[in-house]
Amino acid sequence: MSGNETARPGHLRIATEEAWATREMLDLYRRALAQNTIDDPGFKSLWGFYLGSKSPRATFIIDRLQEMGEPRIHDMDRTGIDKQILMLTSPGVQVFDAGTAVSLAAASNDELAEHVRKYPTRYVGMAAVAPQNPKEAAKELERGVRKLGMKGAVINSHTMGEYLDDPKFWDIFAAAEALDVPIYIHPNSPPREMIQPFLKRGLDGAIYGFGVDTGMHLLAIMTSGAFDRFPKLQIVVGHCGEALPFWLFRLDYMHRATVNSKRYEFMKPTKKTLFDYMRENVYITNSGVAWAPAIQFCQQVVGMDRVMYAMDYPYQFQAEEVGEMERVDLSASDQKKFYQTNAEKVFGL
Amino acid sequence: MSGNETARPGHLRIATEEAWATREMLDLYRRALAQNTIDDPGFKSLWGFYLGSKSPRATFIIDRLQEMGEPRIHDMDRTGIDKQILMLTSPGVQVFDAGTAVSLAAASNDELAEHVRKYPTRYVGMAAVAPQNPKEAAKELERGVRKLGMKGAVINSHTMGEYLDDPKFWDIFAAAEALDVPIYIHPNSPPREMIQPFLKRGLDGAIYGFGVDTGMHLLAIMTSGAFDRFPKLQIVVGHCGEALPFWLFRLDYMHRATVNSKRYEFMKPTKKTLFDYMRENVYITNSGVAWAPAIQFCQQVVGMDRVMYAMDYPYQFQAEEVGEMERVDLSASDQKKFYQTNAEKVFGL
Numbered sequence: 001m002s003g004n005e006t007a008r009p010g011h012l013r014i015a016t017e018e019a020w021a022t023r024e025m026l027d028l029y030r031r032a033l034a035q036n037t038i039d040d041p042g043f044k045s046l047w048g049f050y051l052g053s054k055s056p057r058a059t060f061i062i063d064r065l066q067e068m069g070e071p072r073i074h075d076m077d078r079t080g081i082d083k084q085i086l087m088l089t090s091p092g093v094q095v096f097d098a099g100t101a102v103s104l105a106a107a108s109n110d111e112l113a114e115h116v117r118k119y120p121t122r123y124v125g126m127a128a129v130a131p132q133n134p135k136e137a138a139k140e141l142e143r144g145v146r147k148l149g150m151k152g153a154v155i156n157s158h159t160m161g162e163y164l165d166d167p168k169f170w171d172i173f174a175a176a177e178a179l180d181v182p183i184y185i186h187p188n189s190p191p192r193e194m195i196q197p198f199l200k201r202g203l204d205g206a207i208y209g210f211g212v213d214t215g216m217h218l219l220a221i222m223t224s225g226a227f228d229r230f231p232k233l234q235i236v237v238g239h240c241g242e243a244l245p246f247w248l249f250r251l252d253y254m255h256r257a258t259v260n261s262k263r264y265e266f267m268k269p270t271k272k273t274l275f276d277y278m279r280e281n282v283y284i285t286n287s288g289v290a291w292a293p294a295i296q297f298c299q300q301v302v303g304m305d306r307v308m309y310a311m312d313y314p315y316q317f318q319a320e321e322v323g324e325m326e327r328v329d330l331s332a333s334d335q336k337k338f339y340q341t342n343a344e345k346v347f348g349l
Numbered sequence: 350m351s352g353n354e355t356a357r358p359g360h361l362r363i364a365t366e367e368a369w370a371t372r373e374m375l376d377l378y379r380r381a382l383a384q385n386t387i388d389d390p391g392f393k394s395l396w397g398f399y400l401g402s403k404s405p406r407a408t409f410i411i412d413r414l415q416e417m418g419e420p421r422i423h424d425m426d427r428t429g430i431d432k433q434i435l436m437l438t439s440p441g442v443q444v445f446d447a448g449t450a451v452s453l454a455a456a457s458n459d460e461l462a463e464h465v466r467k468y469p470t471r472y473v474g475m476a477a478v479a480p481q482n483p484k485e486a487a488k489e490l491e492r493g494v495r496k497l498g499m500k501g502a503v504i505n506s507h508t509m510g511e512y513l514d515d516p517k518f519w520d521i522f523a524a525a526e527a528l529d530v531p532i533y534i535h536p537n538s539p540p541r542e543m544i545q546p547f548l549k550r551g552l553d554g555a556i557y558g559f560g561v562d563t564g565m566h567l568l569a570i571m572t573s574g575a576f577d578r579f580p581k582l583q584i585v586v587g588h589c590g591e592a593l594p595f596w597l598f599r600l601d602y603m604h605r606a607t608v609n610s611k612r613y614e615f616m617k618p619t620k621k622t623l624f625d626y627m628r629e630n631v632y633i634t635n636s637g638v639a640w641a642p643a644i645q646f647c648q649q650v651v652g653m654d655r656v657m658y659a660m661d662y663p664y665q666f667q668a669e670e671v672g673e674m675e676r677v678d679l680s681a682s683d684q685k686k687f688y689q690t691n692a693e694k695v696f697g698l
Binding site (some may be wrong): 261 | 398402404405406407446507510512514539540543544545546547550551552554555556557560561564565569573585588589592593596597598599600601603604606607609610611612613635637638639640642644646648649659684691
């Protein structure tokens with residue numbers, strides 16, 4: 001962290017993509033790395049670094065991911081963050097066998113609910129679920145929302161190379177729609193079948209591979225017809241929409257061209273355009289992108305009501321980045337949408 | 350094509366990423382598909398479609414790629430295009446063995462030079478080169494520029510999974526810098542080691558896979574230190590910079606974080622920031638993105654002097670798209686930069 005920020009604006013600041021980890025999960029990650037039991041090059045690259053590096057970046061992040069008491073609250077206070085929307089850090093439980101993943105998700109949700117009970121005005125929980133078992137994932141989402149007060153689910157992009165465009169996962173979408181809660185698709189490293197060219201160049205992580213994988217994931221959901229089947233479903237993505245807003249004209253043009261030319265037998269027409277889905281079924285946060293030009297582009301393209309603030313604590317704990325959208329020419333009511341009310345609406349706070 | 354456009358603006362319209370193909374190359378593609386001799390799933394998906402589909406899109410494109418006479422000029426006239434910057438269509442010669450690729454590149458350049466001689470005020474040629482043999486590619490670029498009047502080289506992203514960030518290709522950069530001509534990195538389908546998740550979903554082509562691969566390519570060049578070694582080198586990329594301008598804040602932040610934490614031993618500090626390289630070594634065209642919001646974002650981020658017009662004929666032959674930036678609030682001199690003078694400058698017309 002650097003800089004200092006104490007002046008309080010006329011709105012709350014809700015940070016919508018904030019990470020935490022259980023000790024149990026990090027221990028399982030450590031053991032998997034030591035015993036080489038998770039055969040996923042992206043996992044090994046990411047967590048081999050964070051759990052193996054002595055760099056200030058890695059050691060700070062490992063410390064703070066597990067810190068759910070006063071030091072985290074203090075970090076929030078000194079950067080002017082009122083609430084954190086908390087998610088089990090990527091890839092969460094999605095690298096384990098289904099049995100382990102299901103029980104680990106439930107245990108982490110119980111633990112997160114405890115933290116939220118301790119700081120009910122500062123923390124909001126998102127349920128971890130195990131897509132490896134879609135029916136159990138849907139049940140755990142329901143339990144998280146109904147019993148634990150959680151406000152949605154987090155899915156860390158692909159699960160062992162599978163994506164939510166596959167209808168086998170759609171029990172999760174059905175549950176989210178029925179419960180009226182969003183699904184946050186958080187990045188993951190690209191899967192084995194995609195990662196090598198990125199990995200060789202050090203581009204597999206947050207610098208680029210994350211965005212490619214998560215952008216493809218959201219695009220695949222849009223072209224799969226999932227939003228026709230679940231028209232009220234809301235997906236949240238970070239990093240200014242993983243660049244899909246910027247690509248939107250081309251995505252939409254080429255989607256129509258591809259469908260019309262029947263290039264892929266399995267690619268069927270969708271009821272609405274990709275512009276429609278982006279504006280009706282997707283919320284965007286600016287995690288990792290504390291940069292007014294990209295944020296304002298998103299506001300212009302998907303609307304002022306669908307773009308919101310995130311810090312990406314502790315991965316991008318930068319005090320001077322917090323106020324980025326308070327320093328630009330934006331009305332007080334639009335600032336409030338960005339920092340507060342859009343999040344209150346989509347997460348039902 | 351649809352719509353109609355006849356009013357002439359106060360500038361030339363130079364379309365900077367326009368495709369053509371030799372009959373010989375398409376015949377080699379046909380034969381390779383029939384005999385399954387090119388083991389590249391992206392090539393098979395792309396050219397299996399264009400050469401196999403009876404759709405109006407595919408048949409029109411195959412026809413027009415090979416048409417270098419009056420029908421092409423007529424298409425330009427009726428959409429108000431003054432000049433086309435012509436490139437051998439993707440993946441060009443880059444899927445063949447080195448010997449075939451070298452001779453095919455030379456033959457296609459000779460043929461293109463003939464077409465340019467026939468329509469010297471309407472056509473500008475970019476040299477095809479075979480990165481499979483970097484020394485020959487550098488020589489062919491020099492021959493293309495010095496003997497045939499060409500204005501740079503086109504590289505269709507990866508060559509059998511290899512990218513220009515590898516110093517083994519840097520004879521090509523050295524030649525381009527010495528000749529003061531740009532290299533246009535045109536998209537290609539992702540390579541075998543990346544494509545499967547895209548291919549399964551019909552997202553491997555222009556809709557998304559092209560942009561991912563080409564964006565990674567440019568990012569890899571930037572982080573490789575190539576622009577420190579060749580500080581005057583100019584790379585042109587289409588599709589509004591393959592989204593790198595939109596990602597630029599995150600790329601730059603995570604590049605610094607990654608280098609500082611020494612996550613990858615091979616990722617060394619660069620002399621300048623990624624913002625600097627994007628603004629000093631990269632030109633952007635709007636091929637495939639006839640959409641003022643994205644174009645203006647690029648102009649804002651990389652500068653009015655580095656963004657220019659492209660149609661992507663015949664792949665995106667849309668008359669109503671041509672005037673997109675003549676309909677927005679942009680001064681006549683900035684319009685002229687976009688449609689004419691930036692291209693004149695970088696291609697040395």
